[in-house]
Amino acid sequence: MDFYLGLLQIMGVHTLLGLSAYVVLQTGQVSLAQAGFMAIGAYVAAMLTVLAGWPLIAALVVASLVAGITACLVGFPALRVHGLMLVVATIAFTEIVRLFFFNFDYQISRGNLQVGPLGGEGFRQIRYFPENGWTTLHVAVFIWTVVALVMAALWWMDRSRAGAVLRAVGEDEIAAQSCGINLTAVKVSAMTAGGAIAGIAGGLYAHYTTHIEQSNFTILLATFAIAYPILGGLSSVFGTVAAVIFIQGFLVEGLRFLGDWRNLLFGALIVLVMNIRPSGLLDARTMASLRRLFGRKEG
Template identity: 80%
Template sequence: MDFYLGLAQIIGVHTLLGLSAYCVLLTGQVSLAQAGFFAIGAYVAGMLTVLAGWSLVPALLISALVSGAVACAVGFPALRVKGLMLVVATTAFGEAVRLFFFNFTYQIQAGNLKLGPHGGEGFRQIRYFPENGWSTLDVVIFIWIVVALVMAALWWLDRSRAGAVLRAVGEDELAAQSSGINITAVKVSAMTIGGLIAGIGGGIFAHYTTHIEHIQFGVVLATFAIAYPILGGLSNVFGTLLAVIFIQGFLIEGLRFMGDWRNLLFGGLIVLAMNIRPRGLLDAGTTRALKRLFSSGKEPSGA
């Protein structure tokens, strides 16, 4: 049972990470900075609960705001470059954040323990959940409430004019500009929303693992973040969720029995999935088919 609860935690947090990349990807920007925002969220939330004694929800709000503010500040210079150059610029930012935390030490004495981030050794003893008597199940429920809220917010955003504008910029910047859209503002906003979501995800991550260190927030995590929405498809937020379940639940945990062969199969299965479903696991066509299935009888107005 604990295994499945642990898996549910991982999937929940990685869904948040994937959704943060989803927002940015809607505007056509491939950002490898999401792991950096995730790391900032993790350290900020951890320090607030452990060192400042805050409770979790306000700590998560602040970690979201800090990550969002950093994303906004990074967005302005980073989004002046496009395509591969943006990938390089955002990777550099992510690594800079990681190396910052590699060198970051801020500890206070609490009884005979020293608490707080300690450079390369990481930030241990983020014991908010055990100290406050949360069971693993409580934590899982909390994570999934947050995931549901974020997904609902993005679902609604997707249906609003703001969502259509994000997608318009992602499709054709020149046409968007010529239609009166301020593309810089739109891209920076998407980056900021992505930062907010990554900040929340990072904050939760720090608390359920209880121990974070810089190496967890490297390029691999950034690649996962961007892989989820790409594999899942950009037609709606459930694609990202589906991709996280597929990668974390099936490829990483489900194939564990295969030992070293797993890594070999891992890459192959992603390539296979992308070949079978080039527009993502959940593309526009599938979404429409599902909609028709659930609203059987009354045909949607698209006809």
């Protein structure tokens, strides 16, 4: 049972990570900086609960704020460039953050134990959950409550004017600009929101694994972050969840019996899916027919 709860926790954090990339992708920007924002969130939240003794929720809020503000600051210079240039700039950002934490030491002694981040060895002993008597079930429920809240907020945003504005920028920047939309403001806001969500994901991740290090937050993780919404389809938040279940549930866990071959199949399946369904698993047409299936008018 604990295994499945553990899997649920992983899926929850990855869903949040995917959603953080989803917001940015809505504006047509490919950001590989999400792993960097997640790293910032993870380290800030863990330092607040372990070193400063804060409660978890407050630490998560601050982690999310710090990651969001960083995203906003990175957004201004990075969003001057488009397409490939932005991909490379955000790759560089994630690497800078990772290398920063690789060189980052800040330890204090608590009892007879040295705690805090220690460069390449990472940040051990993030024991908030065990110290406060949370079971795996509690943690899984807590993570999915956060996921549900974020998803509800994004689902609502997709239907509001803000969502329409994001999509307008994503579809055609020049047309959006000529409608009086401030491109920079929209893109930087999307980046900030994405950073804040990635910060929450990082904070949750740090606490359920109890040990984080720089090698957790590589370009590979950033690639996963954009892979979820792209594979799942950008027309709805549920696409991201479907892709997380497909990748983490089916490809990573479900194919475990294949042993080493699983990793080979993983890349091949991504190539295959993009050939068969270039707009993602749940693209706009599929969503529309699903809606008809459940007897609702398209709208």
